[in-house]
Amino acid sequence: xxxxxxxxxxxxxxxxxxxxxxxxxxxxxxxxxxxxxxxxxxxxxxxxxxxxxxxxxxxxxxxxxxxxxxxxxxxxxxxxxxxxxxxxxxxxxxxxxxxxxxxxxxxxxxxxxxxxxxxxxxxxxxxxxxxxxxxxxxxxxxxxxxxxxxxxxxxxxxxxxxxxxxxxxxxxxxxxxxxxxxxxxxxxxxxxxxxxxxxxxxxxxxxxxxxxxxxxxxxxxxxxxxxxxxxxxxxxxxxxxxxxxxxxxxxxxxxxxxxxxxxxxxxxxxxxxxxxxxxxxxxxxxxxxxxxxxxxxxxxxxxxxxxxxxxxxxxxxxxxxxxxxxxxxxxxxxxxxxxxxxxxxxxxxxxxxxxxxxxxxxxxxxxxxxxxxxxxxxxxxxxxxxxxxxx
Numbered sequence: 001x002x003x004x005x006x007x008x009x010x011x012x013x014x015x016x017x018x019x020x021x022x023x024x025x026x027x028x029x030x031x032x033x034x035x036x037x038x039x040x041x042x043x044x045x046x047x048x049x050x051x052x053x054x055x056x057x058x059x060x061x062x063x064x065x066x067x068x069x070x071x072x073x074x075x076x077x078x079x080x081x082x083x084x085x086x087x088x089x090x091x092x093x094x095x096x097x098x099x100x101x102x103x104x105x106x107x108x109x110x111x112x113x114x115x116x117x118x119x120x121x122x123x124x125x126x127x128x129x130x131x132x133x134x135x136x137x138x139x140x141x142x143x144x145x146x147x148x149x150x151x152x153x154x155x156x157x158x159x160x161x162x163x164x165x166x167x168x169x170x171x172x173x174x175x176x177x178x179x180x181x182x183x184x185x186x187x188x189x190x191x192x193x194x195x196x197x198x199x200x201x202x203x204x205x206x207x208x209x210x211x212x213x214x215x216x217x218x219x220x221x222x223x224x225x226x227x228x229x230x231x232x233x234x235x236x237x238x239x240x241x242x243x244x245x246x247x248x249x250x251x252x253x254x255x256x257x258x259x260x261x262x263x264x265x266x267x268x269x270x271x272x273x274x275x276x277x278x279x280x281x282x283x284x285x286x287x288x289x290x291x292x293x294x295x296x297x298x299x300x301x302x303x304x305x306x307x308x309x310x311x312x313x314x315x316x317x318x319x320x321x322x323x324x325x326x327x328x329x330x331x332x333x334x335x336x337x338x339x340x341x342x343x344x345x346x347x348x349x350x351x352x353x354x355x356x357x358x359x360x361x362x363x364x365x366x367x368x369x370x371x372x373x374x375x376x377x378x379x380x381x382x383x384x385x386x387x388x389x390x391x
Contacts, residue, residue, distance in 0.1 A: 005051050005155065005157060028050050028051045028052065028191065028192050028193065029051070029053075029194070029383070030054075030055065030175070030177050030191040030194045030195070031045075031052055031053070031195045032168075032177065032194065032195070032196050032198055033056065033063060033197035033198040034056030034058070034061040034062070034063060034161070035061075035062060035063020035065060035198075035372065036062075036063065036065055036146065036147070036150075036372040036373065037197040037357045037358050037359060037372040037373075037375055037376040038054055038056070038063070038195070038197035038357070039054075039147060039150040039151060039154070040150060040376040040377070040380075041195050041197060041380050042054050042154055042158070042159075043150050043154065044376070044377070044380040046153070046154055046155070050387075051158070052158055053158050053159075053189060054158060055160050055163040055165055055177070055179055055189075056159070056160065056163060057163060057325050058161065058162070058325055059161050059162055059182070060161065061147055061161070062082075062144060063326075064228045064326060065080075065083060065143045065144060065147050065369075066080070066081040066082045066318060067079065067142035067143055067145070067147075068081055068316055070237055070313065070314040071314075072316060074144065075142070075144060076141055076142070076144045076145045076147070076148035077141040077145070077267075078141070078142050078144060078267075079237065079265060079267070079273055079275070080138075080144070080265070080275075081316060081317075081318035082143065082233070082318070082320075083228070083368070084138055084143060084265070084275075085108060085137065085138060085369075086098070086105070086136075086138070086139070086368075086369055087136065088105070089134040091365055091370035091373075093370060093373045093374050093377060094365075094368075094370035094373050097146075098139065101146070101150070102149075103141075103146060104139075104268070105137045105138060105139055106137065106138055106140055107136070108135060108137065108263070108264070109241075109249065109250060109266060110129060110132060110249050110251060111129070111244075111249055112129055112243075112244060112247050112248045112249035112250070113127060113128055113129055113248050114126070114127050114128075114129045114130075114249055114252065114253070115248065115251070115253075115304050115305075116253050117252065117253070117254035117255065117256050117300075118254075118255050118256075124252070124303065126248075129249045129251065138268070140268035140269075141267070141269075142267070161182070162182025163181055163182070164179055165177055165178070165179045165206075165207055166178050166180060166186075166206070166208065167207060167208040167209070168194060168207060168208075168209050168354070169209075170211060170353060173192065174191065175190065175191055175192070175193065175353050176188050176189070176190045177189050177190075177191070177194060192387075193353060193354075193386075193387075194354055194355070195379055195380070196354065196355065196356050196358065197357045197372075197376065199224070199227070199326070199358050199359075199360050200221035200356065200358065200360055200361065201222055201223075201224055201226050201330060201331070201360075202226060202326070203221060204218055204222045205222070205328040205330070209350075211347075211350075214347050217346065217347055222330060224360050225331075225338050225360070226326065226327065226331055226338075227337070227338055227359055227367035227368070227371075228320045228326065229320055229326050229327035229328075230282055230320070230331050230332070231277060231278070231320050231321070232280075232282075232285060232293075232318065232319040232320065232321065233275060233276070233277060233278065233318050233320075234259060234275065234276050234277075234278055234293070234297045234315070234317050235265055235273050235274070236273060236275075236298065236312035236314075236315050237272070237273045237313050237316070238272040238308070238309075238312050239272065239313060241264065242305075242306075242308050243264070243274070243305050243309070244264075246305075246306075248305065249264060250262070250263055250264030250266075250274055251263050252304050256300070257279045258278050258280050258293055258296045258297055258300065259277065259278060259279065259297050259300055259301075260276070260278075261277045261279075262274055263275055263276075274301060274309070276297060276301075278293060278297070278319075282319070282321035282327075283332055285319055285322075286319075286321075286322065290317055290319070293317070294315055294317055297315075298310045298315070338360040338367035338371075340362060340363060340364045340371070341363060341366070352386050355380075355382065356375070357375045357376045357378075357380070358372065358375060359371035359372040359375060360375075361379075362374040362378075363375075363378065
């Protein structure tokens with residue numbers, strides 16, 4: 001029997017009569033955001049037998065996790081345009097989740113020499129590589145495999161894609177969430193609890209709260225940097241990892257750009273790729289345009305790794321600062337990394353009804369995949385404890 005999302009209000013199906021359209025649902029918990037934190041929260045609530053509805057503004061799940069194939073289609077076996085790395089030895093919650101889901105991991109390739117590009121017109125310097133401890137690890141198939149594994153275990157009827165939340169209203173024992181659906185229609189759902197699995201800066205900029213957030217909370221949310229939001233990532237895909245044949249690790253650093261940091265992005269199954277973080281700030285990136293940046297990045301890879309690097313079989317590019325479901329105007333300038341320790345508590349009137357669960361709200365590892373795991377686990381545990389004490 002399919003699992004229910006929660007009790008329905010405003011509609012019913014009566015044998016022998018046409019179904020009445022459901023106009024309002026009142027699930028026990030509403031989750032806003034379908035990235036890692038939101039999906040893990042849904043997973044834990046589902047395990048506990050607590051109904052939920054997850055609202056995700058994008059047409060896909062994953063949020064800032066975006067794994068794509070060579071044709072730029074979302075894939076659970078591909079190349080990461082968002083986060084790639086985890087460190088299970090020092091991020092136990094992340095390691096435990098990956099193990100729980102049975103996802104194999106592999107070590108980031110770092111064998112071989114590193115390249116440094118410092119002065120225009122001079123050949124890159126080649127230095128002996130250094131082994132990182134603990135090593136950076138990656139999930140086989142890409143981090144999209146994590147999204148796919150969590151989503152596969154959830155009741156699909158409880159997930160709504162293309163649902164962009166615009167307001168959250170507290171009314172007695174219920175919280176009402178207003179959103180615009182994929183057809184542009186205004187809708188709303190009510191719940192006993194709302195779990196916000198979005199960056200606080202994005203929430204402050206795009207969601208209206210009633211009662212309104214106090215000035216200190218709104219400022220705290222706006223001042224919290226959003227992980228990934230200022231950045232852009234570029235990948236070049238090849239038939240084989242030819243740089244390894246030359247004794248290179250694929251790691252390079254450059255003060256010339258446009259890529260400032262480059263690494264081997266080859267998959268566990270052997271598909272070869274290099275990736276780089278674009279060092280051009282968001283404003284100039286928008287002025288130059290994607291095509292110009294990709295062209296400059298390929299010329300840079302050819303300078304570093306030889307002519308073969310300038311002729312990939314495909315390229316991938318993602319500018320997170322240009323994604324309105326990730327970044328706001330405040331993210332145009334690269335800022336500091338989010339600080340661990342958790343955000344300031346929500347205002348008193350919202351406590352025990354509104355729960356912050358995005359990576360930026362984590363008490364440790366904020367701004368990493370592990371931070372999303374920690375924040376979601378913490379929020380769901382606190383929510384369930386409140387429900388137990390209320391009964």
